[in-house]
Every structure is written in structure tokens, then in C-alpha cells.
Amino acid sequence: MDDTEARKKEAKAYRKITSRSDLGLWEVQTKRTIVEELISKQESTRHELLIPIRHERMSATPFTFFRGAANIQAHDLASTPRTDFRVQACGDAHISNFGIFGSPERRVVFDINDFDETLPAPFEVDIKRLVASIEICGRTRGFLKKDREDAVYSAAKFYRESMMHFSEMGTIEVWYKHLDLERFIENDPNFSDADQLAIMRETVNKALKKDSNRAIKKLTETVDGKLRIKSNPPLIIPIRDMLSEEKVLYDFSYNINKALEIYVKSLPAERRDLVKHYEPLELAHKVVGVGSVGLQAWMLVIMGSTKGDPLVLQIKQAERSVLEEYYGKSKYKKGGQRVVEGQRAIQTAGDILLGWLSLEIHEGVHRDYYVRQLWDAKGSFDLETINENGLKGLASMCAWSLAHAHAKTGDRHAIAGYLGKNDTFEKAMVKYASHYADQNEADYEMFLKYCNK
Numbered sequence: 001m002d003d004t005e006a007r008k009k010e011a012k013a014y015r016k017i018t019s020r021s022d023l024g025l026w027e028v029q030t031k032r033t034i035v036e037e038l039i040s041k042q043e044s045t046r047h048e049l050l051i052p053i054r055h056e057r058m059s060a061t062p063f064t065f066f067r068g069a070a071n072i073q074a075h076d077l078a079s080t081p082r083t084d085f086r087v088q089a090c091g092d093a094h095i096s097n098f099g100i101f102g103s104p105e106r107r108v109v110f111d112i113n114d115f116d117e118t119l120p121a122p123f124e125v126d127i128k129r130l131v132a133s134i135e136i137c138g139r140t141r142g143f144l145k146k147d148r149e150d151a152v153y154s155a156a157k158f159y160r161e162s163m164m165h166f167s168e169m170g171t172i173e174v175w176y177k178h179l180d181l182e183r184f185i186e187n188d189p190n191f192s193d194a195d196q197l198a199i200m201r202e203t204v205n206k207a208l209k210k211d212s213n214r215a216i217k218k219l220t221e222t223v224d225g226k227l228r229i230k231s232n233p234p235l236i237i238p239i240r241d242m243l244s245e246e247k248v249l250y251d252f253s254y255n256i257n258k259a260l261e262i263y264v265k266s267l268p269a270e271r272r273d274l275v276k277h278y279e280p281l282e283l284a285h286k287v288v289g290v291g292s293v294g295l296q297a298w299m300l301v302i303m304g305s306t307k308g309d310p311l312v313l314q315i316k317q318a319e320r321s322v323l324e325e326y327y328g329k330s331k332y333k334k335g336g337q338r339v340v341e342g343q344r345a346i347q348t349a350g351d352i353l354l355g356w357l358s359l360e361i362h363e364g365v366h367r368d369y370y371v372r373q374l375w376d377a378k379g380s381f382d383l384e385t386i387n388e389n390g391l392k393g394l395a396s397m398c399a400w401s402l403a404h405a406h407a408k409t410g411d412r413h414a415i416a417g418y419l420g421k422n423d424t425f426e427k428a429m430v431k432y433a434s435h436y437a438d439q440n441e442a443d444y445e446m447f448l449k450y451c452n453k
Contacts, residue, residue, distance in 0.1 A: 004167070008417030014083065015418065022081035023124055024428030026435040028442060035446045038071050045319060046294025053234065054293035055451045062437075062444040063140040063383075066133060067096055068291040070117055071322040072443060073129055073436070078326035082122050085418060087410030088345045090402070091117025091323050092291070093126040094133035098398040100181065100207040100379035103349035108204055110181045111348050111401050113378070116292065118342030119321040119330055123406050123415055128432055130402060131155055134395045135433035136440055137383055147388040149430050151395045156429035158399035160419045166407035167416035174407050178348045179400055190393030199390070200381070207379025215312040215375045220282070220301065227310075229284040229301065236299070238284040256280055256300070259315065259359050263371050266340065266355035275353065278302035278311055288316070295319070296367065299374060312374040313353065317367055334358045335368035346405040351376055 043051055058068040066073075070092045090097070090112050097114035131152045138148035166174050185191045185200050221230050229238045260280065264272045282301040287293055296317040303310055318335030332338040336356030344350060356370045381394055406415065419425050 004413045007411060007413045008167070011085070011411075011414035011417035012420065014085075018081045018083050020419065020424045021428050023083075023128070023425070024431035024435075025080060026076070026432055026439065028435060028438045030442050032443075032446070034075065035072060035443045036450045038075060039069075039447065039450065042071050042322075043294060047296070048294075050234065050287060050294045053287060054290070057290045057293060059448060059451055061140045062441050063133075063136050064290055065444045065447055066136050066440050067094055068293075069440075069443065069447075070094075070129070070291055073132070074117075074125075074322040074326060076436075076439070077125055077128060083124060083418065085123050085410060085415050086120050087123045087126075087406040087415075088342055088408075089119055089121040089123070089126045089323065090115060090346065090405065091119055091121070091125070091321050093130045093398075093402055095130065095137055095395065095398055096133070096380065096383060098394075098401060099381070100204060101351075102207075102211075102376050102378075108181055108207065109349050110179050110184075110397055112346060112405060113380075115339050115343040115346065116316075116318065117321045117323060118339060118346065119323040119327060121323050121327040123410060125323065125327075126402055126406070127156070127159055127399075127429065128436070130395075130398055131429045131433040132436040132440070134391065135437040138388075138391060139437060139441075141383075141386070141391070143388050143391070147392075149434075151388070151392040152430050152433045153423075153426050154392050155395040155399040156426040157423065158396040159403045160425050162400050162403035163407060163412060163416045163419060164421070166403065166412045174404070174412065177404060179397060179404070181397075184397060185393075188393045188396065190389040190396070193387070193389055196387055196390045196393075199385070203379050203381055210375045210378055212310055212312045212373065212375060216301070216310045219299070219312070227281060227301070227303075229282045229299065231284075235287045236284050238282065242285075255359055255361065256283055259357055259369070262357040262359065263315075263355050263369075266337070266357065267353070271352055275302075278304050281310075286314075288314075292316070296369075313371055314374040315357075315369050315371050318356070318370050319368070336370040337368075339370045345409050348401075348404065 058065045092114055093112065097112060099113045100108055100110055101113060103109045134151050134155055135148050138151060181204065191197045191200055219230055220227050231238050231241050264275050279302060280300060281303045284299045286297055286299040288297045298315040300313045300315055301310055302313065318339045320335060321330065324330060330338040332341060334356065336358060340354055340356045343354060351372045354372050358366055358368045360366050
């Protein structure tokens with residue numbers, strides 16, 4: 001018996017400690033105070049002027065609440081049966097955190113696209129967040145129970161079968177593997193509907209056009225011959241429009257040159273030279289996402305050596321992962337480095353300008369950030385209009401991407417051996433997704449009461 005088969009056999013035996021069916025266990029808890037406690041704790045480090053925006057975005061539907069409540073599910077998962085098969089987890093692998101972006105070779109890639117919570121953790125942390133999000137999204141869209149269960153089952157099956165496939169491949173083969181988006185869409189029967197296929201292709205085409213030049217056209221204007229970022233408070237506030245009291249809160253603005261100097265050092269040598277050809281032009285604070293609202297997120301326009309050669313960077317604050325309390329502290333002391341190193345390990349292909357920095361904004365007070373291009377052929381599928389088959393197809397793509405990330409960073413042979421060849425795992429995930437969606441709805445009602453206090 002070779003080492004691979006031995007690890008599979010050992011992992012199979014692990015089912016006696018934590019069975020695959022055990023992964024589906026969750027009992028709904030009502031009227032629990034932990035929801036308010038966890039939200040209050042997280043918001044204690046957020047910009048208080050932006051908290052109402054965060055609440056507004058999370059209050060829209062149970063799904064938007066779920067998107068902003070990664071810390072609540074992380075708390076809940078810590079009390080459920082778990083395995084010892086650790087991977088570099090995304091930490092917030094809900095269905096909206098997968099999408100399209102451009103690779104360095106300028107091909108369209110579908111993959112995980114949010115890594116704020118990344119940390120080594122058991123593989124099921126990610127897959128449980130994904131399947132719960134699929135069920136919750138389906139409920140928000142008003143899909144029938146059978147259609148929701150089919151989408152969750154399909155995701156779990158794709159994850160298991162993909163992991164089995166990766167286990168049969170060589171290590172470097174796994175690293176080279178990527179999801180061919182066009183081929184997947186054309187061959188998956190869930191996208192056979194002409195209208196749904198057209199929507200998917202249009203999403204890809206829009207992503208290809210989404211770059212710094214388009215960001216400049218949409219987010220900036222020319223006044224007296226000078227390019228400047230459009231003001232749209234409180235969502236976008238250029239430095240020039242900030243009041244003195246806001247500048248105290250946003251001390252980062254006074255240190256932009258220092259920040260760029262530190263950031264450049266986190267890049268490979270050849271990319272340091274690339275960035276040095278640009279000069280900072282305009283800076284604004286820009287509210288992004290749902291769960292991230294309240295953290296500092298800057299939009300920086302830098303200009304190249306020739307006219308009309310802009311580049312738009314996002315500089316986003318990084319805190320501790322919501323998983324650290326339950327699965328151990330990151331080996332990286334700087335939050336930005338934790339995010340960047342995790343993303344580099346997980347993604348099939350990443351932003352060539354991805355980097356990080358830590359900056360002293362007050363005496364003895366530091367903040368961590370990571371840096372990336374604001375728009376780099378980025379696109380996402382519209383979950384407000386997606387139909388039942390589209391959700392099932394998208395769920396499968398997300399599951400493949402998640403399995404690929406876990407196969408690259410964990411013991412793919414052990415995970416494959418544990419999951420096995422039958423559908424016990426799929427049934428467990430369908431059960432968990434349904435019960436945790438019930439929990440999410442109860443928590444959502446608690447959150448609405450919390451917001452109205």
C-alpha cells in the first residue's frame with residue numbers, strides 16, 4: 001500500500017471519530033443573545049459614522065444579513081462536530097464571494113474572490129458556509145424546497161467528486177488546474193436555458209471591460225483640466241471634501257506616500273519597478289461590500305508617466321480573521337499579510353499588484369491593509385435575477401473552486417478518503433444547509449430588533 005492509499009484509509013477510519021453524517025448536525029436556537037453580542041463586538045472597531053450603512057445593507061434580506069454575519073456562523077461552527085483535515089480556508093466562502101476576474105495572462109478566471117477572513121481551518125468550515133448560503137439565497141429568491149435542495153446537493157457532490165479527482169492527480173497538476181469558465185457554461189445542462197446562458201455570457205463580457213480605464217470614467221471627473229474623484233458622501237468621500245474632524249478619523253490620508261513605499265516592498269522585485277512608474281493623484285474613502293462596511297477602504301488613483309495612463313488601487317483595512325478565536329491565531333502578525341499570503345495560496349491566478357502594508361496612523365497605533373486593483377476584469381453573477389438552474393450551475397462552479405483551493409493547501413488524499421464514494425456527505429450538507437438557514441432567519445429577526453433599538 002503506497003502512502004496515498006494509506007492516508008485515504010486512515011482518513012476513512014476517522015469517520016468513527018466524526019462521521020460524515022455528523023457534519024450535518026445543527027439544532028436551531030431561538031432568542032439567543034449571542035447575535036447582538038457578536039455584532040456589537042465586531043462593530044466596536046468599525047467607523048461609527050458608517051454603522052448605519054452596514055445595518056441598512058445587512059437588513060435588506062436574510063441573505064444580505066448572512067453575508068455580513070461571518071462571525072456568527074464561525075461561532076456556531078466551533079460548537080459542531082469537526083474534522084482534523086485542515087486547509088487554507090477562505091473563511092467566508094458564501095456564494096457571493098465567488099466570481100470572475102482577469103488572470104495575469106488576461107484570460108477570464110472563475111474563483112474565490114474574497115479573502116478577508118482566510119486562515120488555516122478544517123475544510124468543512126468553508127463548505128458549510130457555502131451550502132448554507134446556497135439554501136439562503138434560494139429562499140430569498142422564492143425557489144421551491146426541491147430546487148434549493150438540488151442546488152445544495154449538487155454543490156456538495158461537485159466538491160466531493162472534484163476532491164476525488166484531485167487526489168488522483170499529481171501535485172503540480174493540481175496547481176496548474178483551473179476552471180474553464182466558457183467550457184463549463186457551455187457543457188453544464190443547468191445553463192442550457194437560452195436566456196440563462198445569454199445572461200452568463202453577458203456577465204463575462206462585462207467583466208472583461210471592467211478595468212482601471214472604466215473605473216476612471218465612472219468614478220472620476222475632470223475639473224479645470226484636472227482629474228479628480230467624484231464625491232458621493234457618505235459612500236465616496238475624496239480627501240479634499242473631508243472635514244477636519246473626519247481627517248482625524250482618516251489619518252491614513254496624511255501618510256499616503258509612506259503607505260505606498262511600504263506596500264511596494266511587499267511585491268516581487270519586478271512588480272516594484274512597475275508601481276514606481278506611477279505617482280499618486282487622488283485619494284478617497286469608499287464604502288464597499290456588506291460585512292466590510294465600517295472598515296477603512298480607500299480608492300487611490302495613480303497616474304503613469306504618459307497622459308491617460310491611470311491605475312486605480314483599493315487599499316482595504318484588514319483585521320483579525322473571525323476564525324482566529326476558534327482555530328488559532330494566524331502565523332502572520334500583520335492582518336494585511338495574512339490576507340495576501342492566504343489569497344496567494346488559494347487562488348488559481350491572482351492580481352499581480354496584490355500586496356500589503358502596516359502603517360502607524362497615531363503614535364503607537366497601527367492599522368493593517370491589503371492592496372489590490374480596484375477593478376481587474378472583475379464580475380459577479382446577479383443573484384437577484386438568477387433562476388433555479390442558474391443557481392445550481394453556479395453552486396457547482398463555486399464547489400469546484402473551493403475543492404481546488406483545499407486540494408492545493410491541504411491533504412487532498414485524506415479529504416477524499418474521508419468523503420468517500422457514496423452520497424452520505426451530500427445528504428449531510430443538505431440537512432445542515434436547511435437547518436442553518438432556519439437559524440439564519442431567526443438571527444435575522446433578532447438583528448432587525450437590534451437595529452431598531
